[in-house]
Amino acid sequence: xxxxxxxxxxxxxxxxxxxxxxxxxxxxxxxxxxxxxxxxxxxxxxxxxxxxxxxxxxxxxxxxxxxxxxxxxxxxxxxxxxxxxxxxxxxxxxxxxxxxxxxxxxxxxxxxxxxxxxxxxxxxxxxxxxxxxxxxxxxxxxxxxxxxxxxxxxxxxxxxxxxxxxxxxxxxxxxxxxxxxxxxxxxxxxxxxxxxxxxxxxxxxxxxxxxxxxxxx
Amino acid sequence: xxxxxxxxxxxxxxxxxxxxxxxxxxxxxxxxxxxxxxxxxxxxxxxxxxxxxxxxxxxxxxxxxxxxxxxxxxxxxxxxxxxxxxxxxxxxxxxxxxxxxxxxxxxxxxxxxxxxxxxxxxxxxxxxxxxxxxxxxxxxxxxxxxxxxxxxxxxxxxxxxxxxxxxxxxxxxxxxxxxxxxxxxxxxxxxxxxxxxxxxxxxxxxxxxxxxxxxxxxxxxxxxxxxxxxxxxxxxxxxxxxxxxxxxxxxxxxxxxxxxxxxxxxxxxxxxxxxxxxxxxxxxxxxxxxxxxxxxxxxxxxxxxxxxxxxxxxxxxxxxxxxxxxxxxxxxxxxxxxxxxxxxxxxxxxxxxxxxxxxxxxxxxxxxxxxx
Numbered sequence: 059x060x061x062x063x064x065x066x067x068x069x070x071x072x073x074x075x076x077x078x079x080x081x082x083x084x085x086x087x088x089x090x091x092x093x094x095x096x097x098x099x100x101x102x103x104x105x106x107x108x109x110x111x112x113x114x115x116x117x118x119x120x121x122x123x124x125x126x127x128x129x130x131x132x133x134x135x136x137x138x139x140x141x142x143x144x145x146x147x148x149x150x151x152x153x154x155x156x157x158x159x160x161x162x163x164x165x166x167x168x169x170x171x172x173x174x175x176x177x178x179x180x181x182x183x184x185x186x187x188x189x190x191x192x193x194x195x196x197x198x199x200x201x202x203x204x205x206x207x208x209x210x211x212x213x214x215x216x217x218x219x220x221x222x223x224x225x226x227x228x229x230x231x232x233x234x235x236x237x238x239x240x241x242x243x244x245x246x247x248x249x250x251x252x253x254x255x256x257x258x259x260x261x262x263x264x265x266x267x268x269x270x271x272x273x274x275x
Numbered sequence: 276x277x278x279x280x281x282x283x284x285x286x287x288x289x290x291x292x293x294x295x296x297x298x299x300x301x302x303x304x305x306x307x308x309x310x311x312x313x314x315x316x317x318x319x320x321x322x323x324x325x326x327x328x329x330x331x332x333x334x335x336x337x338x339x340x341x342x343x344x345x346x347x348x349x350x351x352x353x354x355x356x357x358x359x360x361x362x363x364x365x366x367x368x369x370x371x372x373x374x375x376x377x378x379x380x381x382x383x384x385x386x387x388x389x390x391x392x393x394x395x396x397x398x399x400x401x402x403x404x405x406x407x408x409x410x411x412x413x414x415x416x417x418x419x420x421x422x423x424x425x426x427x428x429x430x431x432x433x434x435x436x437x438x439x440x441x442x443x444x445x446x447x448x449x450x451x452x453x454x455x456x457x458x459x460x461x462x463x464x465x466x467x468x469x470x471x472x473x474x475x476x477x478x479x480x481x482x483x484x485x486x487x488x489x490x491x492x493x494x495x496x497x498x499x500x501x502x503x504x505x506x507x508x509x510x511x512x513x514x515x516x517x518x519x520x521x522x523x524x525x526x527x528x529x530x531x532x533x534x535x536x537x538x539x540x541x542x543x544x545x546x547x548x549x550x551x552x553x554x555x556x557x558x559x560x561x562x563x564x565x566x567x568x569x570x571x572x573x574x575x576x577x578x579x580x581x582x583x584x585x586x587x588x589x590x591x592x593x594x595x596x597x598x599x600x601x602x603x604x605x606x607x608x609x610x611x612x613x614x615x616x617x618x619x620x621x622x623x624x625x626x627x628x629x630x631x632x633x634x635x636x637x638x639x640x641x642x643x644x645x646x647x
Contacts, residue, residue: 148505148523157393157395159393159394161392164392164451167451167455168383171313171450171451171454174458175314175454175455175457175458177455177458177459180454180455180459181459183376183455184416184632184633185415185416186415186416186632186633186634186636187417187511187633189506190636191511193635194508194509194510197508199505199506199508199519199520200505201503201505202416202419202423202504202505202634203414203427203504204414204415204416205415206414206415207395207412207413208395214412217430218430221430221434
């Protein structure tokens with residue numbers, strides 16, 4: 059019976075509606091260049107420039123650590139171009155991963171211990187805060203999960219997306235890979251996963267997610 | 276079906292589940308005063324005796340060296356795996372590690388950017404030691420990590436992808452974490468008092484726990500039958516005033532809200548968390564159900580908490596005992612709920628484990644016992 063279940067889940071395909079990929083070269087939307095980071099400026103400069111271009115007026119952005127800024131910017135760009143707002147907020151699940159957890163902010167917090175430990179830094183030493191920031195911004199209340207992987211392994215995210223959509227716990231998923239190692243070494247890749255096909259959608263598969271992940275500017 | 280077939284708990288109260296249960300039954304807390312931390316003012320902490328951990332490990336793995344984190348995780352795994360015949364080399368066996376900060380202590384020393392700080396590296400090192408062939412999964416989702424790991428295990432058993440899932444949760448009390456909670460002023464100067472009118476903060480704890488989940492029941496009577504998570508979409512470091520995320524996660528977990536016999540709450544003893552949980556339970560119509568928090572016995576063990584407290588919930592069901600909420604004297608939460616303040620005997624068929632954490636995350640898990 060379990061094998062039937064597995065088969066049934068495999069038969070019920072999901073779709074990649076849209077993808078945002080933000081790296082030091084710029085931003086791709088569904089594989090098309092939408093912003094270029096001319097001269098490969100450091101993330102501090104590029105992120106501010108992008109924030110201004112997006113015109114979202116969300117001052118909390120300036121309080122976020124770099125990992126959250128990465129997710130936030132990709133989230134803004136994705137939401138503007140997708141139909142996520144048609145889905146009930148508690149039916150949007152967010153499953154994210156990276157390999158470094160919050161290593162950049164961990165180092166900053168350790169440095170702050172020499173003076174007064176900062177709660178404003180400490181809160182960002184948990185990688186799922188990046189999901190929390192997106193949920194607050196967009197009102198999403200569905201499932202959350204953050205995985206730490208040695209390298210991008212989309213199958214774990216796909217397995218979970220299929221389960222929650224098949225079980226009707228969610229109607230759409232946002233899958234993400236968000237990594238910040240250094241001002242010139244970062245990546246934010248978000249996917250909007252749908253349960254039914256719309257024009258232009260791709261079939262969700264490990265290969266497709268890998269293609270998007272590798273196609274950085 | 277996802278059966279619970281083997282377990283271990285390591286905390287300040289002992290090095291296996293029975294030892295810990297015995298102390299809980301007697302109402303003993305492991306939260307004590309300590310001078311171990313640079314940034315701690317007065318708050319007591321629940322600490323594991325690492326001399327004993329090291330000694331036991333030196334007999335079991337004489338060739339290996341361990342950090343404190345790896346030490347408690349490996350000792351817990353070893354003790355749980357001894358109880359069940361698990362084929363670690365099967366591609367149908369998966370190891371999931373739940374932790375918030377892993378080897379973060381190394382960052383305070385010389386290890387500024389070493390690979391031992393990376394959680395996936397730590398998980399792989401542990402997996403290699405025991406001989407798991409599949410790549411391990413690391414769940415790092417604040418204080419709901421443990422419950423999420425068990426939800427993931429249940430789903431993987433459901434889909435038939437794996438037959439056996441070994442879930443280990445662990446975190447150590449480090450200067451990093453202690454300083455962080457101190458900076459939030461969220462730690463109490465006494466052992467924490469969950470749901471009490473005078474509660475003024477949490478107590479930190481360290482610990483490890485392992486839960487073996489199998490498709491086959493073997494001799495187990497307890498299984499995970501549902502679980503879900505949700506976000507408050509409200510604040511990154513404070514819970515929702517309306518218990519929104521916990522309400523959604525729990526409503527998704529138990530479609531039939533009748534017949535819940537017992538709830539093991541998150542119950543950290545911070546004013547906001549406990550109020551939030553009471554409001555969520557009232558909204559769910561579960562305010563009459565006996566509820567406890569285990570945090571008064573061994574503190575908040577972060578990434579281990581969900582695994583430790585789910586094991587304790589399962590054993591409560593096996594022995595038909597609801598343990599009292601140590602530290603609780605008088606009601607003081609926003610909504611009236613049925614907080615257990617003395618050990619009581621009750622037949623338990625369906626129990627709920629809840630957890631909430633930074634980032635607005637919440638999770639619920641349903642355990643059921645054969646028989647009803």
